[in-house]
Amino acid sequence: MSRAQHTRISVAAVGAVGVVFAVGAATASAAPSVDVHGGNTITAQVSGEKPGHSCRIAATGVETPWRPVNGDGTVRLDSGPVRHGRHDARVVCENPRVGAASVHTVGHEQDVFTGQWAPAFEFLQHHRLEFLTPREH
Known part of the structure; x- marks a missing residue:
């Protein structure tokens, strides 16, 4: 050669x-991802979302304000005071210039727990023992 x-x-x-x-x-x-946790409040850390978009936590009886995504694609969300118990929570984001037509869920809906027993219930759920957690809403 x-x-x-x-x-x-x-x-x-x-x-x-x-x-x-x-x-x-x-x-x-x-795709964007989210890490959602319960405790005294519902918190979420979004990463990989488009800068300039806005996100919020959505759950039954929980309506948080839209928060802008930072230039690095992250935003930290906190529900503030919510009733204690189990919540089916999800994070939704949107392009504010487009509005409702651009709303999309980041990740998937998750059961989170708030209140005094939240850490114990999240431990049980994490170890696939959710049948021991309360089902009330």
Whole structure:
């Protein structure tokens, strides 16, 4: 194999690897995620959302204000005072320039617990013993 052929094969291999990395990076752009917790209040940490969008916590009887997403794609949410017990909570985000048509749920709806026994109930749920947690709403 001549030196010119070897160089062309090397360039082609490097080019192919570059294309694989570029395609991988484009397809690896993760969807936004959220980490929701109970306790005294319902809190959520959103990451990977588009800067400039707004997010809030939504649950039965819980309506929090929209909070803007920071330039790094994160926003920290807190419900403030809520009734004690189990809540089916989710985080929704929207593009404020578009409005209601752009509202989307980040992650999925989760059972969270508030009140004195919230840490114990979340422990049971985390260890798949949720049948021991109260079902009242």
